């Protein structure tokens with residue numbers, strides 16, 4: 001299958017900081033790709049570059065054969081490039097339902113408000129928030145706000161979904177539910193770029209891994225190979241973790 | 252619910268429209284001012300209420316409307332056409348300007364919008380060949396019986412009020428209003444769900460402007476004489492947001508209720524404590540900030556009463 005979303009030599013600088021440094025990779029349709037790297041590696045910045053929040057300083061972003069490097073965020077949304085925010089961004093005084101309806105109304109296919117709300121209920125049921133659909137978004141707990149972000153971006157009918165640490169703050173039981181959700185989203189044919197610190201999550205759903213370090217892509221490929229890569233171990237995982245992972249693999 | 256609001260509003264218009272038949276000239280004059288301020292407050296509600304951008308540009312739109320209408324009418328164009336010309340001019344002005352100042356957010360936007368009023372006033376007062384400068388401009392007066400004239404301008408203002416209310420109801424129930432509310436709550440998130448925030452904000456800004464232009468032109472025809480200080484009042488630019496906030500910004504009935512409450516208070520104090528008039532505006536602002544941050548319509552009075560009771564009983568037991 002051909003490349004769906006492709007980055008060509010993308011760099012992003014903030015003042016003197018090179019937050020993303022000459023990154024190239026491609027996502028294929030329907031893939032789940034994990035993006036890992038230490039804090040400050042440039043993962044969120046990469047999502048911001050792809051969605052037009054901070055357009056690339058250098059390089060090109062190509063989506064479905066069209067160059068979209070200079071697009072505005074709302075254009076990215078309408079093209080089907082949806083993301084969740086690491087620092088959640090709800091519409092605080094609106095109900096949970098209307099938060100998701102906003103995604104359906106503006107990001108999804110144009111339709112009336114009533115229809116958008118109907119869709120919103122479906123997406124809320126999917127992430128398990130439907131029972132609290134009428135509460136204001138500001139009243140939610142952090143894990144629920146993360147789920148709301150997810151429902152909102154699903155309502156936009158995305159082709160590529162970039163999940164920026166949606167699972168942070170979840171307990172073990174909740175993580176299993178989250179994994180199940182991610183798999184079910186992927187089954188709909190949605191391409192997923194999964195940014196995650198929880199290695200358990202990344203390793204169990206990703207078909208491929210990208211590793212970012214100091215803004216540069218230092219490894220890419222099959223998850224098991226990548227986590228055994230010497231650079232990756234040094235930069236991110238640490239020796240201890242690598243050993244434990246190896247033992248898990250042999251067990 | 253929506254029907255009830257519309258009915259209430261229609262009843263209110265009917266009351267104002269009936270004033271010439273039972274009240275004296277002074278009350279009719281107040282009714283005209285009330286209708287005019289309501290138009291300005293409803294207009295401001297689009298940008299300040301729905302969108303959450305604290306605009307202080309109302310006086311600029313109103314003043315430009317006064318002058319555009321007066322100049323065109325002065326040149327011999329029929330009155331109604333002059334009003335339309337003023338409306339179009341102010342709408343275009345807001346569209347061009349909005350694309351620039353709406354890049355600013357929060358306090359910066361507020362300051363930028365005040366600057367617009369000042370710049371407009373300066374331009375109008377220095378461009379004497381066109382505007383008469385500080386000497387002002389005379390507008391041809393209607394040569395009818397004074398009562399007929401008052402009634403005529405009352406109905407014109409009420410017509411404008413009906414138009415701005417209809418637009419408000421429409422916006423409130425459609426994707427435009429929903430998108431504007433998203434922008435108010437979290438502009439970045441709005442952008443990210445696919446709201447074309449720049450376009451929506453410019454539309455809201457134009458909506459907040461064009462009927463102010465019409466109202467200005469109608470006002471000029473009514474009073475027959477305008478000058479820069481009267482047309483571009485900083486006081487007006489503060490009053491209008493306060494009226495809307497008093498009633499409840501971003502609501503369908505808030506601007507009407509707030510304006511009515513404000514004008515009644517103002518008239519009362521004007522009549523009884525002339526020199527304290529300005530102080531009232533200050534008092535209302537303080538009252539708003541501390542007691543009614545959501546405006547009259549958004550306040551749960553039951554909760555206020557309960558809180559007061561709770562305090563009383565706590566005080567009694569202590």
Ligand SMILES: Nc1ncnc2c1ncn2[C@@H]1O[C@H](COP(=O)(O)OP(=O)(O)OP(=O)(O)O)[C@@H](O)[C@H]1O
Pocket residue numbers: 014017018019037038039040041042043044045046086
């Ligand atoms: N808007 C911005 N302005 C200036 N610098 C920024 C901006 N956004 C990110 N940076 C810098 O870019 C670098 C990469 O940050 P980024 O948030 O992309 O990292 P990250 O990999 O997402 O980290 P984390 O795992 O903590 O979320 C950091 O040094 C950060 O300070």
Ligand SMILES: [Mg+2]
Pocket residue numbers: 043044045086164
């Ligand atoms: Mg991040």
